[in-house]
Amino acid sequence: MARELVMGRAGARSFFGRLIEEGPVMGPRERISQPGFVMFDWLDSAEQLRLEYTTTTIPPKKAFFPPRQPLFEFELSEPPKITTVQEFSAFTLVGVHPCDLAALEMLDDAYAQEPAEACWPASRARARVIGVDCLPDEYCFCFGIGTCYSREGADLFLTPIDEGYLVEVLTEAGGDMLRLSDVEDADDADHEQAAAFRRTKSERMTASIDASPAEFADILEEGDFGELWREVASRCYSCGSCNTTCPTCFCFDIKDEFDLGLTGGRRIRSWDSCQLQEFALVAGGHNFRRIRWQRVRHRWHRKFLYLFRDFGRPYCTGCGRCSRACTADINIVDVSNEIIGRARGRA
């Protein structure tokens, strides 16, 4: 069992202040242009850290793989010259919710598939991670999908209690971070308060997918939901926001950008979306998913069928970001339950 300590609020402020003095720290902070909205960004001071937040629009995977990432610069000289521009310096990522911890682990597995991707593990290896527990809104469904209590990949995990936080020390690196910190051993009352927080979290969760991941995968594999995919696609704009806000989507595109003089440039990789029309376009002009409903169907099959078969768990954490971001109000839980309902109605 992880060692459990208590850190008071003042102690937490000085702990995070010290981390920020020691090296780069990314965490949830209020958006300057949109007060009330929280985003993951680099912190200048502990006062900027907002540990009590519902969710962010863009998930913390951006700490390891930014939406737009230069890979190298090139010069078309003789011989051509390539300069690597990636930086892999150490940093600390704080304030990661359980569902987002699970997502990072899912991306570890996905990027490790052969041929393994090199940048993600290099970036992950340089970071320490501090998780924090949270309370849901009406879009969250992590309880049913099994990520509500994830601790995967966290060095420390904080649960709010009256005095401050119950701190689970999950790794040696986590213990090292607490050196010089004002902490004390947790007692029974602290444990009970943390347990009560977790109970409140699960009791407040109103959304859920009405089938186990295994049953849902079978339903998607065996059923013919062409009519439903067309209904959903008739509302979908193919904007890709559901993918670009998703903590478990891992597809990317690579493009070369040339300088105006055409003597050199840089190779950039950026997040991609299977909902964009050109995503499955290949040389010769053929598009494997030219029609919108095919892309909508693909998203559900990818999340809940193909990757479930590959990795034994759905590639969805129940964070609800895709539903919050969708301007067409296409809600992943509602659509999933409609599929399940139609399948059971037919059975």
Ligand code: SF4
């Ligand atoms: S965010 Fe909504 S409208 Fe945009 S591609 Fe996804 S489902 Fe379609």
Ligand code: SF4
């Ligand atoms: S599919 Fe939607 S709910 Fe699931 S992890 Fe991605 S953004 Fe979150």
